[in-house]
Amino acid sequence: MNSGEFRRRGKEMVDFVADYLEGIEGRQVYPDVEPGYLRPLIPTSAPEEPDTFEDILNDVEKIIMPGVTHWHSPYFFAYFPTANSYPALLADILCGAIGCIGFSWAASPACTELETVMMDWLGKMLKLPEAFLAGQVGEGGGVIQGSASEATLMALLAARTKVVRRLQAASPGLTQGAIMEKLVAYSSDQAHSSVERAGLIGGVKLKVIPSDGKFAMRASALQEVLERDKAEGLIPFFLVATLGTTSCCSFDNLLEVGPICNEENMWLHIDAAYAGSSFICPEFRHLLNGVELADSFNFNPHKWLLVNFDCSAMWVKKRTDLIGAFKLDPLYLKHSHQDSGLITDYRHWQLPLGRRFRSLKMWFVFRMYGVKGLQAYIRKHVRLAHEFECLVRQDPRFEICAEVTLGLVCFRLKGSNKLNEDLLERINSAKKIHLVPCHLRDKFVLRFAICSRFVELTHVQQSWEHIRQLTTDLLRAQRD
Numbered sequence: 001m002n003s004g005e006f007r008r009r010g011k012e013m014v015d016f017v018a019d020y021l022e023g024i025e026g027r028q029v030y031p032d033v034e035p036g037y038l039r040p041l042i043p044t045s046a047p048e049e050p051d052t053f054e055d056i057l058n059d060v061e062k063i064i065m066p067g068v069t070h071w072h073s074p075y076f077f078a079y080f081p082t083a084n085s086y087p088a089l090l091a092d093i094l095c096g097a098i099g100c101i102g103f104s105w106a107a108s109p110a111c112t113e114l115e116t117v118m119m120d121w122l123g124k125m126l127k128l129p130e131a132f133l134a135g136q137v138g139e140g141g142g143v144i145q146g147s148a149s150e151a152t153l154m155a156l157l158a159a160r161t162k163v164v165r166r167l168q169a170a171s172p173g174l175t176q177g178a179i180m181e182k183l184v185a186y187s188s189d190q191a192h193s194s195v196e197r198a199g200l201i202g203g204v205k206l207k208v209i210p211s212d213g214k215f216a217m218r219a220s221a222l223q224e225v226l227e228r229d230k231a232e233g234l235i236p237f238f239l240v241a242t243l244g245t246t247s248c249c250s251f252d253n254l255l256e257v258g259p260i261c262n263e264e265n266m267w268l269h270i271d272a273a274y275a276g277s278s279f280i281c282p283e284f285r286h287l288l289n290g291v292e293l294a295d296s297f298n299f300n301p302h303k304w305l306l307v308n309f310d311c312s313a314m315w316v317k318k319r320t321d322l323i324g325a326f327k328l329d330p331l332y333l334k335h336s337h338q339d340s341g342l343i344t345d346y347r348h349w350q351l352p353l354g355r356r357f358r359s360l361k362m363w364f365v366f367r368m369y370g371v372k373g374l375q376a377y378i379r380k381h382v383r384l385a386h387e388f389e390c391l392v393r394q395d396p397r398f399e400i401c402a403e404v405t406l407g408l409v410c411f412r413l414k415g416s417n418k419l420n421e422d423l424l425e426r427i428n429s430a431k432k433i434h435l436v437p438c439h440l441r442d443k444f445v446l447r448f449a450i451c452s453r454f455v456e457l458t459h460v461q462q463s464w465e466h467i468r469q470l471t472t473d474l475l476r477a478q479r480d
């Protein structure tokens with residue numbers, strides 16, 4: 001493909017994408033295919049002679065689309081949202097074109113510098129404490145990670161290095177192995193599975209703190225476990241507090257657990273993967289109170305802030321904690337400015353070496369929506385969640401299972417788990433809407449997450465009517 005053909009095909013592709021998103025409501029949200037559907041539809045090996053672009057585009061509709069779950073359908077209410085906006089799609093084209101690998105400042109100065117400034121912009125939108133911003137002279141700063149899982153792992157590894165160095169400085173005879181054996185990290189029983197994986201990858205124990213009646217981690221439960229662990233000679237070093245848990249969007253009590261982390265010299269990492277986007281609205285910012293007690297904070301603009309995947313925003317108060325933990329400088333990556341102190345080499349802040357120019361997506365989205373546009377987007381989703389909550393509360397067959405704070409409603413039929421499993425089965429096999437469940441304690445619960453950029457009140461109302469109808473059918477079938 002030469003540049004002339006690229007111009008033509010590029011315009012066609014933009015039309016294809018706009019048609020897809022404009023018409024997405026008409027597509028069945030969840031596909032009909034069975035595992036292994038795709039292999040028989042395409043050749044067993046790559047073509048020797050080139051195919052044409054037409055062939056490929058035709059095959060997208062014939063082979064790919066039948067197996068796509070349409071995450072941006074207004075009938076998609078599963079998991080959490082994943083962002084999608086036109087400015088971000090356009091920025092991604094540009095990112096692909098520049099195609100730089102911004103592991104160091106010198107590898108593409110704009111890639112590094114725009115990222116640092118965008119992370120400051122975003123930090124200011126959230127009213128993060130000054131300490132997390134890079135500014136001109138700050139000790140903190142932000143970095144774009146690929147995912148919240150990576151951010152948690154980076155924080156855990158940095159905390160691990162920090163505590164090992166501290167203890168070795170105090171007792172030079174101590175081996176790293178002897179310390180590692182005793183290290184213990186904490187999260188609530190509602191934390192995301194990526195926290196447990198970070199513990200496994202980092203080779204440290206991870207203990208879960210039982211959450212309270214509102215699914216929040218509280219001081220008393222934490223203290224109890226800490227006292228026991230310290231009495232056994234274990235070394236608490238790291239705690240993940242979740243703001244907006246995946247199951248039910250509950251909030252750990254930062255103002256209670258934060259001070260304990262500080263007193264115990266434990267690294268406090270905040271995972272606000274989903275909920276973080278809402279903190280740009282003054283009415284939700286209080287949910288972040290206590291962030292000043294944290295060492296690192298992370299959320300995913302790629303979930304709810306209209307920046308397409310991947311874009312996970314992570315800030316640290318002391319960037320030397322991250323950089324110091326993983327710094328290696330082989331000659332082929334050195335450059336003449338690196339010791340000037342003014343510049344950032346993001347490769348020290350992350351697991352991989354390579355990194356894309358992801359801050360372009362933030363820049364395009366923030367400028368084209370403005371903070372007001374982004375706030376309006378968040379508020380619309382929260383409003384729709386409350387509308388759905390109201391509808392559920394009007395039907396005495398159902399109950400709401402957790403407080404609705406943002407865009408997620410947890411609900412269930414009053415009755416057995418089996419009944420609710422059967423209802424979900426009916427909902428998802430009808431394929432008009434798509435939901436996923438969760439467990440809250442021993443209860444099987446349905447999650448209704450407002451996800452799509454295209455979802456309106458009518459979709460929510462229709463979806464609820466559909467759920468009610470399926471419920472009536474289910475209860476009738478049970479009686480007969």
Ligand SMILES: *Cc1c(COP(=O)(O)O)cnc(C)c1O
Binds near residue numbers: 192194273274
């Ligand atoms: C979605 C989610 C994650 C995982 O996010 P990734 O970016 O996919 O790793 C982690 N924590 C919470 C609370 C989440 O909701």
